[in-house]
Amino acid sequence: MSQPRQIAPGATYLITRRVVRRHLLFRPDAAITELLIYILAVSSRRYGIEVHALCAMSSHLHLVVTDAKGVLPRFLQFFHRIVALGTKVLRKWEGPVWDHEATSVVRLLTRTAVVEKIAYVLANPVAAGLVRHACEWQGAKVDAAEIGRGALRARRPSAYLNPKNPQWIEVATLPLSLPPTIDDHTAESFRSEVAAEIERQEMLAHAEAQRQGLRFLGPERAGKVSPYERATSFEALRALNPTFAVGHEQGDALRIAAAAVRAFRASYRAALEKWRIGVRDVVFPAGTWWMRTFHGASVTDVVLTV
Structure with missing residues (x-):
């Protein structure tokens, strides 16, 4: 039996959902990027979800969001369902899109946790050995410099969505909000903290790649892999499923x-x-x-x- 989860209005979360059997269905090409951004924009507006960070890896999806209204399960159900249906049409894919395991939902309880997890999300392509720097990733993603002052836009994809349905507007805009604990006076320092943490995580990934004698795949090759292949890198069994994070060196938090x-x-x-x-x-x-x-x-x- 799963543990009860507290859904609190205004809470900020790191959300991760994996593709079935680590298939590369979200390979970073223009069509899947447009689909993901568009559906996220429509879904977040529908449920009042504030999006802070996004990175669509080929085999999984990361989000950092704030659930302003306390309706996170409704948002996840709608968003994941429409992504799955659109992906099945776009990729001509039969069977499930998402992994059988439950979505990972980690509540971020401190500013440090928010900084670290946003940086983790945006630096994920580097940690995975795909690109040397986070800014090189071609998939659906957010740039740290745009948090709180930028937006992503996407036209309605032709895959699956009915243009006659008024909920599927022609162009959807996804504002990139600041986390609720950050205001306009501290926004610049917050973005600088995230950028510094991304750089730190990139350096760790570079050192690990050098230690193992590995080369980064590169954005061009990453965008050309078959979406029907599966990730083959070693992945440890996920024995732990944390429900919250406070970040490093947070005392009694x-x-x-x-x-x-x-x-x-x-x-x-x-x-x-x-x-x-x-x-x-x-x-x-x-x-x-x-x-x-x-x-x-x-x-x-x-x-x-x-």
């Missing part, structure tokens, strides 16, 4: 965050046990989404503190 998660889960389970024996006036902890949405359960507005 890790302990406090872990205690808050335990408190939410304990309160949720206690309420669920009462619900199961017929107590319908039981109150679930703040952030309970499934029981409120699908069963009409009462949920407190008071956030648990530890």
Whole structure:
């Protein structure tokens, strides 16, 4: 049984979804890039999701977003479904697009965590040995310098989407928002921190490639691989599935965050046990989404503190 997840309005997340069996269906070509940006723009506007970072790797997709309205599951369901259907048409692909494992959703609880994870997302093509520098990646992505002041635009793809349906507008715009803890006065320093962290991660990737005697594939070759091939690089089994991150050297933040998660889960389970024996006036902890949405359960507005 999966652990209950707290869905809080205004929370910021790192989201990762993988392609089935590591196929390269998101190979960085113009058609798939347009499809991904367009669907993300429409989906995020529909559900009030603020997008901070994006990087579409050939075999998986990374996002850093803020869920302003507390509807993240609805957004993910809609976004992933339309991406899958569009990709099946575009790639002439039969069968599932997404891996059977659940989407990785990691809540980012500190500024340090947001900086590190955005840099991780944008430097991912370098860490994977595909390009020497993040800016060279040709897939759907965000540049650190554009966070909070830029936007991505895409025309409605011809694959799958019906032009007569009014939700599929001709041109969709995806604003690149600042995370909620960053304002206009601190935006420039924030972007500089992200850029510095990207550079640090690039240097680590270069050193690792040199240690192993490997060469970077390069953007041109990365864009020409067959989308029906599979990634062959070693990937460790994903034994851990973190639900939150605080970043490095954050003192007591890790302990406090872990205690808050335990408190939410304990309160949720206690309420669920009462619900199961017929107590319908039981109150679930703040952030309970499934029981409120699908069963009409009462949920407190008071956030648990530890």
